[in-house]
Amino acid sequence: MSSTVLVPGMTEAQHKMLTDLEAARDVTFRPLLDYERLVATEEVDISKLLDEAREEIRALDRDIDGIISHWDFPTSVIVPILAAELGLRAPTLESVLRCEHKYWSRIDQRESIPDVVPDFELVDPFDDDAARNLSLEYPFWLKPVKSHSSSLGFRVGSEAELRDALAEIRDEVGDIGDAFDAVLDKVSLPPEVRDAAGSKCIAEGLLTGREFVIEGCSTGGEVLVHGVFDMGIEEATKSLDSFVYPAEHIPEEVQKRAVSAVRKFLTHVGFADGCFNAEFIWNKENDKVCIVEVNTSISQSHTALFVKVDGAPNHLVALDVALGRRPEFPNRKGTCAVAAMCYLTTTEEGIVTKVPTSGELYAITETFPESIVELGVQPGDVLAHIAHQDPYRYRLGTLTIGAESARKLQRVYEACVSQLLFEIKNPGESSTGDQVEADS
Missing domain, CATH: 3.30.1490 (Dna Ligase; domain 1)
Structure with a gap:
């Protein structure tokens, strides 16, 4: 019998990546609330969001078999609250908060994995x-x-x-x-x-070294890992620049130490029946591994990379966990050996006056079929008014690419970025072209 699984904040583009999974697993993914209310806003009213979610669930008038999260707060806390009300499998709210409250999490980390805590x-x-x-x-x-x-x-x-x-x-x-x-x-x-x-x-x-992220799940008394990513950090701003999958710069032994640490921590806080992604830093000079943070969901930023390299979205793992099955995730069954998601950014202040045209985007995908460009701005946007930007730069969009080798991936990246021209007009100045760049 077909299953119905809710995915809060799921966009049309994200749903499109899940169509093959829906057919293969006889499941229907249903959006709950929308991206604008859960992600693209700075005003968060938890009670209102919960009431609106409950109303949407009642309007579906069908049994709900699972609910999964792939966004940060407030989605990350709404999911366990609704799951408890609906009798669905999910982590407890307390275990989620013990991961996502940065101070509470550090206290629990100091108790369970003190050697990797700053x-x-x-x-x-x-x-x-x-x-x-x-x-x-x-x-x-x-x-x-x-x-x-x-x-x-x-x-x-x-x-x-x-x-x-x-x-x-x-x-x-x-x-x-x-x-x-x-x-x-x-x-x-x-x-x-x-x-x-x-x-x-x-x-x-302050932690220094190479950053990486582990994505996995806690289910059936086990903590399982289905992917490890390199995280590129922009030198000038120290901000996250890209994800590259699979990780190339982190030795397997270092990865194992990080997995052991996150397993101990999740067990300590009682996190079960859910997915996670945990960020670490490895300092090669002193061979020290430190934990940065633990997020309590799969990451939507990783989805396309899993599809390109492994042949399936990470929602497959979240689906199995939500339905009480031991996850079975394919390994290197995709069309690419390596993939990356890169942020397109600028440090310019001002108003967006030009973004890549549909024709320019089409030309990129025609030349590089594995590329996906998602624009986060449009002409007329005031960069300083866009929600959830980091303090040192503005994100204009994302570029997702795949290739048969890391060297080819870099060439594809450089070719794509050279064609992605944004123009930012500074207040009181004439329009100037600002070509965004990112490292992968």
Whole structure:
């Protein structure tokens, strides 16, 4: 009998990548809520979103067999809440929060995997003495205990930079912080976390090295891994630049140490019946592995890469977990040996006046059939007004590519980017072309 599985925030493009899976597994993926309400907004009202989701579920008038998440907050917490109400298999809300609340997560990591945890401190951005009370040495990272993507994450190198970062966080942290507090009210917090409200921040010792991410699941008492990715970091801004699959720069022994660490952590917090992606940094000089964060879902950023290399979307794993089956994921059955998703970015301020035309995009896909370009802006957009941008640059779109080798992948990337021209008009200046670049 056909199964019905809900995917909150699923776009038409994402659904299109799942059509083969729907046919092969006799399942129908149904969108719940929409991208605009769950992702492309800075105003999050948890109660309203839950009520709207319940109304949509009632309107379906059919049995629901599963619900899976592939977006960050608020989707990541809405899924376990709805799953509990519907009697569906999913992680508990508490276990999700113990991963996604950055300070609570660090406390649990320090208890379960202390060797891979950097120094950290709780920071109140509304405390006039916050800068004076911090004991971490510069430089360090400062970020809210909950944010969307890299939003409001700052690399702080001096007290002056710290004060500037705290001021910006004070102005904007309420967007997500208040919504996160509404979710924290639904669980019992340990004493050491009760003061770490959604408006608080965490300062963490600066980690250096190669970043990578592990995607897997926790099901049936096992923690299983179905992919490891290299994460490219832009040198100038220290911001995430690309995902490359499979990872080429992380030795297998290092990957095993990271998998062992995330397995211990997930067991410690009681995370089960769900998927995760965990970020790590490996410092080759001292051979030290440190954990950056654990997210409680598959990543939609990885989906096309899995399809190109393995021949199936990562939703296959999420589907099996949601339906209580041991996941069976294909290995290297795709059309490419390596694939990458690269962010198209700019550090220019201003208004978008030109994006690649449909004809230019068509020419790219005709020349490189494995390429996918998704634009995140359109003419007239004010870059500073786009939700969930990181502090150091603006994302204009993404480029996903695949090839039979890493060398060929780099050539495809360079050829595609050379044809993707955006123009940004600075206030008071004439329109200027800004060709975006990314490293893969």
